[in-house]
Amino acid sequence: MNERPKAGPRWGMAIDLDRCTACQACSTACQMENNIPPPTPEAAAQRRAIRWMDLVPYLEGEFPRVKLRLLPRPCMHCDNPPCIKVCPVGATVKGQDGIVAQVYPRCIGCRYCTTACPYTVRYFNWYEPSWPGDLGQALNPDVSVRPKGVVEKCTFCHHRLQKARDLAAAEKRELGPGEYNTACAEACPTQAIVFGDLDDPHSEVARMTRSPRAFRLLEDLGTEPKVIYLREGEA
Amino acid sequence: MSQRAQEAEVITTALRPQHGSEDEALIAPVLRTTWRFWAMGAVLAAVALWGVNAYLVQFRWGLGVTGLNRPTYWGIYITNFVFFIGISHAGTLISAILRLARAEWRRAITRSAEVITVLVIFFGIGSILIDMGRPDRLLNIIKHGRFQSPLLWDVVSVSTYLTGSTVYLFLPLIPDIAILRDRTSGFRHRFYRALALGWTGTPRQHRVLEILISIMAVVVIPIAISVHTVVSFVFAMTIQPMWHSAIFGPYFVAGAIFSGIAALILAMAIIRSVYRLHDYLKPVHFDYLGVLLLVMTLLWFYFTFSEYLVTFYGSEPVHMAVWWAKIAGPFAPAFWTMVACCFVIPLVILANRRTRTVKGTVVASSTVLVGMWLERWTIVVPSLSNPRLPGTEPSYFPTWVEWSIFAGAAAMFALLYMIFTKVFPIVSIWEIREGREAAVAEVVGRVKSYLPSGDGTVGGRAA
Numbered sequence: 001m002n003e004r005p006k007a008g009p010r011w012g013m014a015i016d017l018d019r020c021t022a023c024q025a026c027s028t029a030c031q032m033e034n035n036i037p038p039p040t041p042e043a044a045a046q047r048r049a050i051r052w053m054d055l056v057p058y059l060e061g062e063f064p065r066v067k068l069r070l071l072p073r074p075c076m077h078c079d080n081p082p083c084i085k086v087c088p089v090g091a092t093v094k095g096q097d098g099i100v101a102q103v104y105p106r107c108i109g110c111r112y113c114t115t116a117c118p119y120t121v122r123y124f125n126w127y128e129p130s131w132p133g134d135l136g137q138a139l140n141p142d143v144s145v146r147p148k149g150v151v152e153k154c155t156f157c158h159h160r161l162q163k164a165r166d167l168a169a170a171e172k173r174e175l176g177p178g179e180y181n182t183a184c185a186e187a188c189p190t191q192a193i194v195f196g197d198l199d200d201p202h203s204e205v206a207r208m209t210r211s212p213r214a215f216r217l218l219e220d221l222g223t224e225p226k227v228i229y230l231r232e233g234e235a
Numbered sequence: 236m237s238q239r240a241q242e243a244e245v246i247t248t249a250l251r252p253q254h255g256s257e258d259e260a261l262i263a264p265v266l267r268t269t270w271r272f273w274a275m276g277a278v279l280a281a282v283a284l285w286g287v288n289a290y291l292v293q294f295r296w297g298l299g300v301t302g303l304n305r306p307t308y309w310g311i312y313i314t315n316f317v318f319f320i321g322i323s324h325a326g327t328l329i330s331a332i333l334r335l336a337r338a339e340w341r342r343a344i345t346r347s348a349e350v351i352t353v354l355v356i357f358f359g360i361g362s363i364l365i366d367m368g369r370p371d372r373l374l375n376i377i378k379h380g381r382f383q384s385p386l387l388w389d390v391v392s393v394s395t396y397l398t399g400s401t402v403y404l405f406l407p408l409i410p411d412i413a414i415l416r417d418r419t420s421g422f423r424h425r426f427y428r429a430l431a432l433g434w435t436g437t438p439r440q441h442r443v444l445e446i447l448i449s450i451m452a453v454v455v456i457p458i459a460i461s462v463h464t465v466v467s468f469v470f471a472m473t474i475q476p477m478w479h480s481a482i483f484g485p486y487f488v489a490g491a492i493f494s495g496i497a498a499l500i501l502a503m504a505i506i507r508s509v510y511r512l513h514d515y516l517k518p519v520h521f522d523y524l525g526v527l528l529l530v531m532t533l534l535w536f537y538f539t540f541s542e543y544l545v546t547f548y549g550s551e552p553v554h555m556a557v558w559w560a561k562i563a564g565p566f567a568p569a570f571w572t573m574v575a576c577c578f579v580i581p582l583v584i585l586a587n588r589r590t591r592t593v594k595g596t597v598v599a600s601s602t603v604l605v606g607m608w609l610e611r612w613t614i615v616v617p618s619l620s621n622p623r624l625p626g627t628e629p630s631y632f633p634t635w636v637e638w639s640i641f642a643g644a645a646a647m648f649a650l651l652y653m654i655f656t657k658v659f660p661i662v663s664i665w666e667i668r669e670g671r672e673a674a675v676a677e678v679v680g681r682v683k684s685y686l687p688s689g690d691g692t693v694g695g696r697a698a
């Protein structure tokens with residue numbers, strides 16, 4: 001009898017804003033892990049800095065009780081992604097594992113996906129990438145460097161999943177929980193960012209999504225994001 | 236019957252040119268070229284080359300040389316894409332509809348409209364190619380094309396339109412090419428002989444040509460409508476504020492016809508003045524086209540008013556951010572100039588019979604072209620500049636590269652148009668002749684058939 005293959009894990013992320021100190025370690029870890037060149041001051045002033053994991057500033061409350069907040073924002077890896085619908089060449093695809101990937105060699109750089117994404121998480125390579133000093137010699141060999149003219153974005157560190165899967169396959173076993181983690185979650189000093197299988201009821205990330213504080217960004221758009229935020233508590 | 240033929244004969248005789256060979260003025264631009272043409276051509280070629288140079292800079296270094304940024308990923312190139320494709324509606328919608336409506340005053344203007352269509356489509360497509368980050372991967376659109384993406388709908392629709400309108404331009408050219416074939420020698424003779432496809436003007440050839448033109452006129456109209464509808468769908472199919480609107484299809488089509496008529500009036504005025512075709516492109520043509528332009532002015536206002544009122548009453552915050560950015564924010568200068576150029580100025584000029592002259596319609600058309608470009612601008616840029624998530628401080632202004640490419644494209648279009656007038660007659664000779672020789676009788680007969688015949692029969696049958 002053929003056993004029906006078990007549906008693969010649904011990778012997702014939970015970000016507890018109560019624990020987040022806005023230290024930006026996630027953003028920096030992401031830059032290093034994914035070979036994102038640090039933006040020059042000119043590029044940053046031109047609003048062309050690439051930050052797959054960015055801290056979005058927003059104001060909370062009304063004057064005079066106003067607080068400036070920072071929201072860590074990776075790609076939402078929507079289950080109903082507006083970017084995939086509009087890509088004319090299939091350069092952005094959702095894999096079996098639910099991760100929305102970008103196929104750099106196929107992208108024609110029309111930037112339709114960047115305009116269609118309601119979260120503005122997609123970035124464009126305006127120039128050929130360059131690293132200051134010796135930084136270019138310390139690139140991560142697992143992540144391809146993107147050429148000029150293509151779109152890129154957070155991949156949930158997909159290369160880590162491939163590596164973990166390969167290791168498990170070589171050792172003839174299932175991929176265990178905790179074997180695949182993103183660089184931002186790993187770097188977070190307060191464990192505000194938790195990554196894992198949303199469909200595994202025992203995983204930490206699934207437990208967090210059941211919290212009454214849980215919400216998703218722009219939920220009413222029906223994009224079904226797989227990044228879940230936990231609202232700050234009253235305290 | 237004989238009486239009707241007599242009346243027609245009298246009018247036809249009155250219409251025949253008094254001296255010189257018939258319609259020589261229409262062939263003259265093809266056979267003789269003045270120094271002014273070369274001077275103007277050189278200026279336009281210089282601007283076009285400057286645009287090519289700007290593109291080469293962009294090709295070498297990447298789109299970083301533009302003013303584009305995050306979140307304003309689209310700017311002047313996409314604005315130009317919509318604008319140029321919009322202008323291309325001059326040819327079909329004017330020429331095809333007037334042909335089908337048997338509007339006799341169309342004869343002198345259809346060709347100049349059709350040429351605009353065919354030439355300007357290349358610049359619409361070109362704007363998209365220039366906007367691409369990886370133009371070297373263009374063929375991916377064919378190899379890996381996905382029909383879920385509205386961009387693919389554009390590819391199909393615009394290429395069909397280009398093919399259709401090229402055929403529609405070429406068919407009515409054949410008899411004129413034959414005229415040129417008989418008037419030239421050497422290389423030019425061989426060129427025209429090949430293109431004339433053996434046209435000798437037999438009644439059978441005329442019949443076949445008329446049928447083909449009629450078929451193309453019918454075919455090309457739905458294609459034209461589809462073209463600007465799917466251009467609007469590129470925006471409307473996303474969920475971005477003030478793009479995701481059901482009115483966009485018809486709004487864009489109406490705007491396209493609007494700017495198309497304006498471009499046609501401007502082209503006609505220039506042709507009339509430089510080639511001294513005052514006898515062919517008369518004030519009445521500008522008057523009639525002015526009325527059409529007036530209708531489109533009102534239609535444009537109706538669509539714009541509906542769009543902005545509906546958004547205002549919905550008052551969703553993300554939509555209102557874009558709305559205010561246009562009405563009273565950073566895009567207010569562009570927005571209100573657009574309203575003045577697309578509505579106030581043309582309305583004042585065109586609604587008044589005394590100002591609906593050649594000069595008046597030219598002024599109105601110029602402002603409409605400026606206004607319609609601004610309309611495309613205020614659709615593309617403000618929505619992108621006001622994304623849903625905070626944290627971006629948008630400010631986009633085109634760089635010299637983008638302005639140069641825009642100027643280069645406009646100059647190259649004008650240059651190609653000029654060259655066309657040197658290779659083919661820009662006013663259809665045979666259609667003018669046909670109008671002079673056959674149409675008067677046909678119109679007299681047609682008008683009589685509208686009326687009660689007065690001899691006790693209705694529609695030719697006994698009452």
